[in-house]
Each structure stands twice: as structure tokens, then as C-alpha cells.
Amino acid sequence: MSQHHQASPTTIPSTGGKLIRWADYYDPLVSLFTLARRSKLRQATVDLARLQPGASVLEVGCGTGDVALLASAQVGASGSVVGIDPSPEMIAVARRKAEKTGRTVDFQSGVIEALAFADHTFDVVFSSLMMHHLPAEIKQRGLAEIARVLKPGGVLVIIDMKQARTHRERLVKTLMLHGAMGNGVQHLPPLLQAAGFTQVETGDTNLRMVGYVRAHTPA
Secondary structure, eight states: OOOOOOOOTTOOOOOSSOOOOOHHHHHHHHHHHTTTOHHHHHHHHHHTTTOOTTOEEEEETOTTSHHHHHHHHHHOTTSEEEEEESOHHHHHHHHHHHHHHTOOOEEEEOOGGGOOSOTTOEEEEEEESOGGGSOHHHHHHHHHHHHHHEEEEEEEEEEEEOOOOSHHHHHHHHHTTOTTOOSOGGGOHHHHHHTTOEEEEEEEOSSTTEEEEEEEOOO
């Protein structure tokens, strides 16, 4: 079993994916994209994992921390939540939110393709609206890393954009700076299976352009 040690807090890891620096504008942009249903989408994301008190949770590409903070409320004081993001600006906003809400979440710099955690550390891993920022190679490496750090029978929940099918959807994605996005969340199942996940399930959310994938590591 390989062991990965957490990176120093002063170290900012580099990533092969897209880095978002404009953290102060991220929440308003997501609210615009979701037609003011950002909170409902975040809650639906957490609900898909069916979290239990005491669970250990990781969110990759945590952004400003919404999902991780909601997860912290569900796992309680006996659980633990870590949120990682390669953008120090995002981590700074997430930490401010945690301080304001009183939630205990370990927000730290980190990249999906080289997770700084030991094998079989987490019960649940979340990825929300970030997979589309990753090139194919980094996406596959990241999914393999998630499989590594999940416990046997662990759960991965991915929320992301679907591939645009209509002119209106393509226009919205262009306005949201995602006009060049190719594949959508519905194309992830083969990558998950290649990374060793089982029970791969796809579905819709309360937003037409956003879907989910839920999968497990073998028990």
C-alpha cells in the first residue's frame, strides 16, 4: 500500500487542469448559471452521497467550499471533511466561509492528479462542476487517484455539465466561458470503469444542463 503525505501548506501545487483565479466572482457566476438555484444544486450534490455521521469526506476542486461545508454539517463532529483546490484564491474564500459559518473543514491547496493522502482514507469523494476543466489525461489520472484514496465500498459523486445539445445551451456555455467544452458528464462512465469503479450510475439534477454520476469502489 503506497503512502502519500500531505503537502506543506506553504506549497502551491501545480495542475494540468484549468486554474481559476477569480474566486470573488465565482459564486455570483454560478448563481447566474443556475438561475439562483446554486444552494439547491449544492444540497442535491451532498444528498446524492447519502452521508452518514462520522464519515470521512474529500472534495476535489472544492472552489469556494459550498459542498464541503454542507458535507461537514451532515457528518458532524465525529466526521471529517477536506476540501482541496489548486487555486489559493479559492482556498482563501473557502476558509473565510468556514470561519463565518463555524464549520470545521480542512481547506488546503491540492491537485486531483496527485492527491496528498494515503490509500483508503475517505468514505466519500465529491467533484462539483470541475471535471470539465480537466484535459483527458489529467481526468483519467485524477479518477485513478480518487479510487486510490477511497475506502473499499467508498462513493464518488460527480456533478458536472452535460454536453450542449441545442443552440441555446451552446450559447449559455459560451457566456459562461465554457464554449470550447467538448464532452459532458454523460461521457464519464467509461473513464470511471477504467479507473476501477463499479455500480456506475448517471442521472439528472434540477438543472437541465447539469447531470450527475455516482460510482463505488469495489467492497
